Amino acid sequence: MLLKYFATAQIIRSFSSLRPEMDAANMIKLIKTCIPPLDGSHHKGQAGRIGVVGGSLEYTGAPYFAGISALKVGADLVHIFCSTPAANVIKSYSPELIVHPLLDTKNSINEISPWLERLHVIVIGPGLGRDAKILNVASELIKIIETKKIPLIIDADGLYLITENPELLKKFSSPVILTPNKIEFERLSNKLNGESGFSALGKNITILRKGATDELFSYCSELKWKNCTGGSGRRCGGQGDLLSGSIATFLHWNQANSDKLDIGIHTDKSLLASSLSCFAASTLIRSCNSKAFQEKGRSMLATDMIEHIHGAFKDLYGE
Numbered sequence: 001m002l003l004k005y006f007a008t009a010q011i012i013r014s015f016s017s018l019r020p021e022m023d024a025a026n027m028i029k030l031i032k033t034c035i036p037p038l039d040g041s042h043h044k045g046q047a048g049r050i051g052v053v054g055g056s057l058e059y060t061g062a063p064y065f066a067g068i069s070a071l072k073v074g075a076d077l078v079h080i081f082c083s084t085p086a087a088n089v090i091k092s093y094s095p096e097l098i099v100h101p102l103l104d105t106k107n108s109i110n111e112i113s114p115w116l117e118r119l120h121v122i123v124i125g126p127g128l129g130r131d132a133k134i135l136n137v138a139s140e141l142i143k144i145i146e147t148k149k150i151p152l153i154i155d156a157d158g159l160y161l162i163t164e165n166p167e168l169l170k171k172f173s174s175p176v177i178l179t180p181n182k183i184e185f186e187r188l189s190n191k192l193n194g195e196s197g198f199s200a201l202g203k204n205i206t207i208l209r210k211g212a213t214d215e216l217f218s219y220c221s222e223l224k225w226k227n228c229t230g231g232s233g234r235r236c237g238g239q240g241d242l243l244s245g246s247i248a249t250f251l252h253w254n255q256a257n258s259d260k261l262d263i264g265i266h267t268d269k270s271l272l273a274s275s276l277s278c279f280a281a282s283t284l285i286r287s288c289n290s291k292a293f294q295e296k297g298r299s300m301l302a303t304d305m306i307e308h309i310h311g312a313f314k315d316l317y318g319e
Contacts, residue, residue: 051122
């Protein structure tokens with residue numbers, strides 16, 4: 001209990017929000033109400049069926065990190081849709097991941113589409129690469145995801161795709177979360193003629209800018225916040241993938257329990273769920289980074305952070 005108290009106290013000291021309704025303590029309280037209890041009342045799949053679109057010859061670790069973090073946070077099933085050369089490698093990382101080598105097949109859209117209906121949240125981008133044919137497939141999948149109203153998270157090379165074609169997101173009525181780092185954020189901002197242009201992406205878009213301080217941008221100004229709790233000076237690859245996978249699981253939980261989300265002001269529940277999911281995952285992964293860095297220091301890798309997901313989750317949100 002003492003450890004949990006100090007962990008929460010540190011978060012409150014390192015967190016800033018534009019509104020008192022969105023302070024750290026209130027957000028953590030709301031997040032806890034949406035986490036499915038481990039009381040045997042749920043069937044397999046109910047706690048989250050997550051899809052990850054990404055994985056190429058060069059990049060096999062990224063989709064693994066996104067998928068395994070979604071599972072470790074508490075999702076039940078993760079499907080990874082990758083290119084053929086990446087499939088066996090990703091399978092060798094973990095038997096828990098369901099791997100579909102379909103992105104580069106002749107009828108990729110027709111083969112992937114039936115799977116989408118089974119998924120609660122989809123992450124596009126980790127390890128996707130810049131191959132024009134694969135990016136075209138990803139574009140078509142985004143259009144299908146929009147029509148099926150599935151919540152979507154876009155990271156890494158998926159952000160490159162959106163920066164090149166922002167129109168892909170304009171018709172979304174389901175929540176979309178973009179997770180750019182500093183450089184990706186600047187590219188997107190330049191494309192849209194500054195931060196004021198973010199609203200042109202669509203009213204259901206949330207942007208989480210990653211960095212020494214994570215910062216949330218929302219169509220609803222009341223839901224913005226900054227978070228600099230935890231973390232370390234170690235910037236090893238894979239941390240953004242852990243974040244995107246974690247957001248996916250929290251987003252399913254918060255969307256499924258949106259009736260419990262109330263911050264005392266009138267606001268869009270989907271945007272509130274997106275903001276809370278980003279905060280929950282940001283705080284969790286920053287805590288994992290801090291814990292792993294204390295053990296490994298300069299030698300810390302993203303794989304070391306995975307082992308701390310359970311401990312960080314328990315400290316922050318309980319069992």
